[in-house]
Amino acid sequence: MKTYNNKAWWLVLPVFVLVAFSAIIPMMTVVNYSVQDIFDPSTRYFVGTEWYREILADPRLHDSLVRQFIYSFCVLAIEVPLGIVVALSMPRRGLGVPFSLILLSLPLLVPWNVVGTIWQIIGREDIGLYGWILNSLGLDYNYASNPRDAWITVLVMDVWHWTSLVALLCYSGLRSIPDVYYQAARIDRASHWAVFRFIQLPKLKNVLLIAVMLRFMDSFMIYTEPFVLTGGGPGTATTFLSQTLTQMALGQFDLGRAAAFSLIYFLIILLVTWVFYTAMTHNDDKG
Amino acid sequence: MGWMAWTLPTALFFAGIAALLVAMTVWQTVSPGRDRRGFLPISTSRGDRLFIGLLAAAYGHLLVLALTDWPLWIATAICVAGMAIIMKWG
Numbered sequence: 001m002k003t004y005n006n007k008a009w010w011l012v013l014p015v016f017v018l019v020a021f022s023a024i025i026p027m028m029t030v031v032n033y034s035v036q037d038i039f040d041p042s043t044r045y046f047v048g049t050e051w052y053r054e055i056l057a058d059p060r061l062h063d064s065l066v067r068q069f070i071y072s073f074c075v076l077a078i079e080v081p082l083g084i085v086v087a088l089s090m091p092r093r094g095l096g097v098p099f100s101l102i103l104l105s106l107p108l109l110v111p112w113n114v115v116g117t118i119w120q121i122i123g124r125e126d127i128g129l130y131g132w133i134l135n136s137l138g139l140d141y142n143y144a145s146n147p148r149d150a151w152i153t154v155l156v157m158d159v160w161h162w163t164s165l166v167a168l169l170c171y172s173g174l175r176s177i178p179d180v181y182y183q184a185a186r187i188d189r190a191s192h193w194a195v196f197r198f199i200q201l202p203k204l205k206n207v208l209l210i211a212v213m214l215r216f217m218d219s220f221m222i223y224t225e226p227f228v229l230t231g232g233g234p235g236t237a238t239t240f241l242s243q244t245l246t247q248m249a250l251g252q253f254d255l256g257r258a259a260a261f262s263l264i265y266f267l268i269i270l271l272v273t274w275v276f277y278t279a280m281t282h283n284d285d286k287g
Numbered sequence: 288m289g290w291m292a293w294t295l296p297t298a299l300f301f302a303g304i305a306a307l308l309v310a311m312t313v314w315q316t317v318s319p320g321r322d323r324r325g326f327l328p329i330s331t332s333r334g335d336r337l338f339i340g341l342l343a344a345a346y347g348h349l350l351v352l353a354l355t356d357w358p359l360w361i362a363t364a365i366c367v368a369g370m371a372i373i374m375k376w377g
Binding site: 282 | 289290291292293294296297300301329338342345346349352353359
């Protein structure tokens with residue numbers, strides 16, 4: 001019994017070829033590298049799972065991983081509530097709408113390395129507005145020598161760059177709530193908090209999941225901004241996973257170890273993304 | 288293909304994954320499955336359970352490498368058994 005015409009599957013072929021060349025084949029190469037000690041293209045030795053054992057016991061990986069999780073957690077803990085607050089305070093009609101949308105979009109248009117450079121200047125205590133103000137207030141602020149200040153600056157920079165994305169996503173979610181919900185809330189004399197808790201927040205759930213997933217993945221893979229701003233320092237205070245990986249692969253040309261490292265990195269992102277994806281589709285199934 | 292630095296074990300690994308995907312496609316075509324709820328907290332299709340099993344196997348191997356001196360075949364045996372349990376009752 002044949003009831004379906006499956007010819008439409010051929011339309012997927014271009015995407016499959018594209019993904020094969022951009023992701024699958026490079027990834028297979030990384031897997032091949034991860035089990036070999038590579039000196040040059042013609043001189044390589046099979047070492048089995050040796051690199052994985054070494055990497056998993058490497059304190060550099062542990063430290064970077066802990067820093068990375070703390071960083072992503074801080075980014076989400078600040079940007080998601082702040083994005084919601086910004087979205088709630090944005091105008092719903094009038095000239096303020098396009099004005100605020102353009103204003104919020106501006107940080108998103110700035111390239112990563114430019115953001116790092118901007119904050120490198122803003123954070124300076126002699127000519128930078130942020131650094132100068134903090135020092136004028138009597139705070140001994142120096143992001144280049146103090147790990148705490150470096151962390152705060154990297155976080156503030158990320159919040160400046162990416163809160164807009166969360167705010168814009170939330171704003172679009174808020175705009176899609178039909179007016180009848182608000183009318184019903186007015187009839188029931190619901191407070192602002194009740195409207196937020198029982199109407200807006202549940203309606204924002206799917207948008208927030210996307211925002212959290214995007215911000216988690218992006219913050220977990222962050223490289224350029226802290227690299228430009230602090231170079232991973234002072235010491236290794238702001239050296240995150242991608243920078244440790246780059247140092248290993250390009251700085252030391254340790255391709256086997258770097259390949260094993262990047263596969264472990266990939267598995268962490270794959271697991272987290274799958275959890276988010278499942279949570280989203282599970283919510284959709286429940287309606 | 289020399290630039291991809293192939294080795295026999297990794298070639299066998301990818302051939303195994305490819306064979307698994309082909310087998311799953313044939314299985315689904317011959318006898319279409321549907322989503323169901325097992326001991327996993329979500330309803331899953333066969334493909335979902337295969338993915339969960341493979342991901343669990345990857346983490347299982349890493350855990351064995353990180354925490355023990357066991358030979359890798361023990362990890363593989365445990366993960367194959369885990370995969371069978373997830374596919375059957377997951």
